[in-house]
Amino acid sequence: MLTENLKIKDIAKALQVAPSTVCRALQGRHNISEATRKKIEDYAAKHHYRPNLFAQSLQKKKTRYIGVMLSSIPNMFFSQVIDGIEAVTNENNYFSIITQTNESYEQEVKKIENLEWRSIDGLLVSLSSETEDLTHFKRLQEAGIPIVFFDRITDAIKTHTVSVDNKGGAYNCTKQLIEEKGCSRIAHITSPQLLSITKERLDGYLTALNESNLFISDAYTKYCAHGGKKSEEIAIAFNELMTLPKPPDAIFTGSDRITMECLNLAQIWKEKTGKSITIAGFSNFEMPEILNNNIITVKQPAFEMGKLATELLFELIDKKDKSPQKYFDKIVLPTTLNSNHLNR
Amino acid sequence: MLTENLKIKDIAKALQVAPSTVCRALQGRHNISEATRKKIEDYAAKHHYRPNLFAQSLQKKKTRYIGVMLSSIPNMFFSQVIDGIEAVTNENNYFSIITQTNESYEQEVKKIENLEWRSIDGLLVSLSSETEDLTHFKRLQEAGIPIVFFDRITDAIKTHTVSVDNKGGAYNCTKQLIEEKGCSRIAHITSPQLLSITKERLDGYLTALNESNLFISDAYTKYCAHGGKKSEEIAIAFNELMTLPKPPDAIFTGSDRITMECLNLAQIWKEKTGKSITIAGFSNFEMPEILNNNIITVKQPAFEMGKLATELLFELIDKKDKSPQKYFDKIVLPTTLNSNHLNR
DNA sequence: TTGAAAGCGCTACCAC
DNA sequence: GTGGTAGCGCTTTCAA
16 A cells, blocks of 8 residues: 555556456466466565455455454453454454443444444454343344354354353352362352353352352342442442351452452451451452462463454354354353462 | 445435535535535435445545554553553544564564555554564655554654653652662562663662662663563573572562562562562552552553553644644653552 | 456546 | 546456
């Protein structure tokens, strides 16, 4: 574009052939003689020919851009996912356009519209915590844009999904609290109720409690409407729990932000009242060992998740024109449990 | 694109005017009667007309995309910067394409080429730690693509830059180690020597030591060639320091990763030898309070930095065709010092 | 196997 | 003020 780029016409003129011939050669078609193909390819390579993407897109309605939609970039988990996505897009000469929903349904809808306008070739989505209505995604899919859901997924749309074993991770973490830390009154502060991940983690948590015949109470589960984006809501949940007639001796936390914030709150609580409370939960912070409280964390394979989701998306993009996809993968990756106890 | 979009021709036909008239109206030009302009605008709004960006780009060589180049997305500081960039691009109906250099000069050059091919309208850059030769950026700039440097900046290219007061931040942090923590043998583990930020931080560190007449030794400053991306290099630096004849009693750390890793190493060191070492340094981790060791951190206004850099870039993009920019801003933002001591 | 030409949707120039 | 039209660079018929 910038540096007076070579155009197909230029090559045609230089080589005394028709533009259409050059085009065919460059597309690696077979209805062309070996000799002219080679001649054209060599010339193009030598002069660093790069097709004009706008002209190509205008014609083919393909952009080599994929959209990525997630709640928040400065979040350890998501930024690691993006890293994985970048690795694959880059390899395939695609670029990704990353947008944040900030956990807002309204923003999600608006940004889908923008991405549609930009004519992305496919979309990777982790749902906002407010999203119930999925028509904006359905519209996109019907318009021929393949979608792959990751992390916060949905059954309501037929496509590939990549998630982690949230139930298992929650179960293991809770179990560890019970067996290693000797906790018996375990509360749960988690993300908004609508999210798939919230339900699965709650399930694992309750299963572990049940198995050990431990105290279960609805008052022990707190949902944060903003998914922990606002620290006040976590503080409120924490204080409500601690001022219950029977306060918990541990809190199992359902997300990165909630885990960090609760660690902080627990420390302040201890300084104020002298009573300590154990925190354990989901977090993709790289080095849980340097956090105090001897914390147990459930870590998700975020990079892997981004990588896999993108690979599946490319599969859908490639197959699109050929045969309609019949079967969809529901990939579930394992989580890992980290604790000082286990690591040292 | 997808949903059988309205085209200018369609509007023209429906309203019985020429395509060129529609075009003028939609561009808000003045050589058109108020009546027809209104008529066309109303029709377009009612039918949700959105121009085809490829056609537009093909014509105007403008894409409404900007490129963003930084070393690593899953890094607290950079992901917060991206958040700030997103806020501004989004507001201006632009999109950003984010690419990682992974601290590699080679990748930086290659990705600049790709971005150039995509015809971005402007570029935001934080240099890779290997970069010495800047011709790839100069070429881009000469081709008419405005660039703004942030964080890891350079003097060798005339343009706007946004950075933080690295020297001041380093000075304050070191001073705090001396005065509040009573440390007297302070070492420094930092990023690669080439980076602007490394030099400035070293300067602040040395100034503080000098002022207090404290021990200074070249052996006390360790550079991590990979900017801390590899944890081994940090471990090596740490161990070399601790096994010196006169080991330090504190380490001032020059980046997010290095700070976290050193905290971890210090903890292990303490468990192994019983000797404790104080860590303090640059980190954009949100809640330093929950880290142990009573850590002092220097925090950078990352979001603000992304926001400002993007605003400056848009200024350059807008002005480009009009008058050549003569004076460039060198914005330096302040850092903040966080410590348990100060906050409570 | 190759070439000529139309057209993707938009903009800008030149006539009226 | 408004309309006709060429052309951005590429792809894709269709004809030779």
